[in-house]
Amino acid sequence: MVMIFLCLIMFYFGIKTFFMNQSHLLIMLLSLEFLVMVILLMLSFLLGIFGFDYLLMIYFMVILVCEAVLGLILLTMVVRCHGSDYIKSVILSLC
Numbered sequence: 001m002v003m004i005f006l007c008l009i010m011f012y013f014g015i016k017t018f019f020m021n022q023s024h025l026l027i028m029l030l031s032l033e034f035l036v037m038v039i040l041l042m043l044s045f046l047l048g049i050f051g052f053d054y055l056l057m058i059y060f061m062v063i064l065v066c067e068a069v070l071g072l073i074l075l076t077m078v079v080r081c082h083g084s085d086y087i088k089s090v091i092l093s094l095c
Contacts (some may be wrong), residue, residue: 007042014038025078025085029071036064 018031046058082093 003045004042007038007045010038011035011042020082023087025075025087028087033068033072036067040064 014031014035018028018035021027021031040057040060043060044054047054047057074086
């Protein structure tokens with residue numbers, strides 16, 4: 001029970017970090033990765049409690065890696081095109 005409460009607190013702070021720091025793309029991607037890692041931790045804990053197979057966790061980890069690679073590609077493309085990962089400068093240059 002304490003572990004679930006700790007995961008929920010970590011998830012709350014991850015959401016708070018994501019919405020408070022929307023100026024840089026790298027910080028947003030890192031906070032999303034943190035949120036997914038907290039979900040993975042909670043999933044592994046719950047699968048261990050209920051005695052289920054860990055195959056679902058492996059599928060989730062594959063999706064996690066694909067999401068991280070897509071975020072890295074997006075960050076690389078934005079930095080190449082606009083020179084920085086500052087979101088407001090990217091939005092202004094699109095107008």
